[in-house]
């Protein structure tokens with residue numbers, strides 16, 4: 001397709017979306033009603049294929065649609081791991097019946113999802129997972145423990161990886177289930193982080209149950225299915241955290257937002273009145289928005305200009321370094337986009353983007369705290385406390401700087417650690433030899449385990 005043809009098809013999509021929003025957006029709808037309209041019209045996650053409540057758009061156009069919904073002043077799609085990971089995975093490996101059961105509930109925000117992959121002894125070595133699924137008639141009995149389960153406390157469903165056959169080599173005896181989180185035998189315990197939030201949880205499953213027809217992709221085929229989820233995770237992180245249109249409303253029945261007024265969740269746009277009266281006081285920005293603000297070098301430059309730290313040549317050098325890394329990230333993003341539009345790929349680029357994003361977050365942490373000086377030691381866990389800090393220091397961005405400093409460790413771990421990204425680049429892009437092991441031929445039951 002030529003550049004002109006590409007642009008005109010994007011323009012057509014955005015024109016159609018604008019007409020649809022003009023006709024359909026109503027801030028007086030409940031969140032649940034609005035997401036039902038958005039999802040069934042194929043606008044929640046339009047990169048999904050048409051048989052899975054999408055429009056088959058490419059990822060770039062999907063991002064443009066999400067931005068256009070926000071720019072219009074309507075509530076964005078039901079963001080979260082359901083949309084970013086579960087929906088594309090089920091659209092790829094599920095039956096049409098499963099797509100209609102699960103993906104429909106995701107794009108309309110009726111159900112939220114979490115990712116039940118990592119275990120205490122299976123993170124980087126995910127295929128070493130030990131949660132067991134044992135068949136009982138047309139159901140499976142689940143026993144095991146997961147950890148680092150982001151938003152598990154608000155999830156209706158989980159993408160569960162469990163071992164269904166320990167006598168097969170470790171990558172072969174795993175099955176992927178759509179698992180109901182709200183049931184007897186599921187104990188979800190939030191883990192409080194040093195930011196003061198409890199983003200993730202431990203999840204204990206004791207004789208919990210999942211039915212045979214919730215198996216995605218077939219018995220013992222879970223590794224291939226999980227790789228689709230992980231590929232979507234990397235692509236989502238590379239494009240800035242998935243669906244940036246997501247407002248602050250929480251999808252699913254556990255979060256409690258579905259019955260609330262949609263217009264109350266629309267974030268005010270700088271210098272514009274919203275089409276929905278704006279988000280109510282007390283609601284914080286989505287983590288995606290926060291991350292975008294944190295990695296924007298202007299935030300720290302403006303802080304340094306306001307408090308005089310910019311007079312320090314070391315700070316100016318740090319700002320220049322951060323700007324350079326951000327520009328490299330932006331240009332690599334443009335290279336990837338151009339390659340994709342030309343039907344090509346740049347091997348290793350998603351891994352490099354992830355490494356660069358973790359590096360920028362660490363640079364921002366160190367530089368931000370140097371600029372903030374002693375006031376960088378003040379951090380509040382609750383919105384009220386943050387307001388007190390802003391009032392007493394007169395510095396509106398201080399809570400963002402301290403939050404960024406405390407959260408900067410996370411990107412180098414989630415979605416595959418920095419070391420694992422480097423291993424992938426070494427083995428799959430540079431062709432270096434893998435570490436020798438017998439994992440792919442030895443039955444899982446005979447492999448050494450940590451516990």
Ligand SMILES: Cc1cc2nc3c(=O)[nH]c(=O)nc-3n(C[C@H](O)[C@H](O)[C@H](O)COP(=O)(O)OP(=O)(O)OC[C@H]3O[C@@H](n4cnc5c(N)ncnc54)[C@H](O)[C@@H]3O)c2cc1C
Pocket residue numbers: 114115116117118119120121122123124125147148149150151200410411413414415416417418419420423
């Ligand atoms: C904010 C956040 C959110 C998360 N959300 C989720 C979630 O929702 N669902 C979920 O399932 N998981 C989630 N995780 C877990 C995440 O996927 C794991 O933490 C990650 O895969 C690393 O696993 P681990 O913590 O067990 O560390 P380990 O795998 O034990 O690694 C420990 C250290 O050893 C290094 N290492 C390990 N193996 C190698 C190797 N082969 N070569 C070189 N170095 C190696 C690692 O790089 C690391 O530095 C989340 C993590 C974070 C930080």
